[in-house]
Amino acid sequence: MRLPFICNECLFGQGEVASPPYPSYVELRDDGRYEFLCPQGHKTITVLQQQKFEILFEIGAYALIDGYYRESVASFTASLERFYEFFLLAKAFQNKMGDKVFDSSWKLISAQSERQLGAFIFSYTEQFLKPPELLNQNKVRFRNSVIHKGTIPSREEALDYGQAVLNTINPLLVETLSAFPDGVQQTIFKHILERRESGDTSASTMSMATILSINDSQGREKNLEAELENLRWWRQRW
Ligand SMILES: [Zn+2]
Structure with missing residues (x-):
């Protein structure tokens, strides 16, 4: 999965730009930190604000589009597990637990x-x-057979599984945001801080739209098939 980057200096810097700058692409990274050199030689450091569970769900969705169904099941599963971690950290911060503890x-x-x-x-x-409300037991059995027994799922099964994970996380996310508003902010702040290095004075943060999203979570049900259509549409334009 790749992210499009447009250089801010080319976009907003001095001087006329003959044509609008085209996006360049960077591969998604585990640490969420992107050092980017544009074709004009401007170096920027950008930290992606999204939490692991948001990114992993997105990777699962792209894997579904690309026909990698086992991989999509694995990514959706990892997204759910990282969501539990996000919940625990947000709650801990809300209750004034220090991050070292x-x-x-x-x-x-x-x-x-x-x-x-x-x-x-x-x-x-x-x-x-x-x-x-957890992922139902049928889906847990399905996941285990895919991840531990090498079962090769169909597109339909992987899509169903992704939808079930989405339906599990979304209401929990709404509850998390409303119960731990300060804790969530501190969790995001910690995430960004850990990805900056000392001396990164010019580092900026970037937010991307994701299917599972802290920034867009009103608890409305999302249809994964429709969300995949959206992703396809965007991808054709990148
Ligand atoms: Zn540039």
Whole structure:
């Protein structure tokens, strides 16, 4: 998956630009930090603001479009797991836990997704006094057979799975944003800060529109097939 970048200096800098600058493309990176040299030689450092769960869901959607159905199931699954982490961090920050304390405890569960799920279930229950709506057991079995047993899913199955993950995360995201407004802001801030290096005075942040989105989460149901259509439309224009 690639991101289009347009150089800000070419776009807004001094002097006439003969033609509008065309986007250049960078490969998506794990650290969310992009050092970019435009064809005119301007160097920019940009940090992508989106959280891991937002990006991973998007990667799953692109994999679906491209026909990599096993990979899309794996990315949707990773998105859900990273969402649990996002929830736990936002709640911790909201309750004034320092990030070093959080990081120390997170280390104890970071290698085991079942531990993370357990932490999420009880943390959520404590906050909302009800158990969370999780991914249903059929979908969990399907995911396990794809990821652990090498099952090759059809497009339909991968799409259904992606839709189920979307339907699971979206309402939880709405609850998270409303219960932990400060915690969410601090989580985003931590994310950006960790990706900047000392001396990055000129680093800017960039936000991209994603299907699962902190910036666009009113709790309305999203239809994954329709969202894929959107992505296809944009991709043809890049
Ligand atoms: Zn430039």
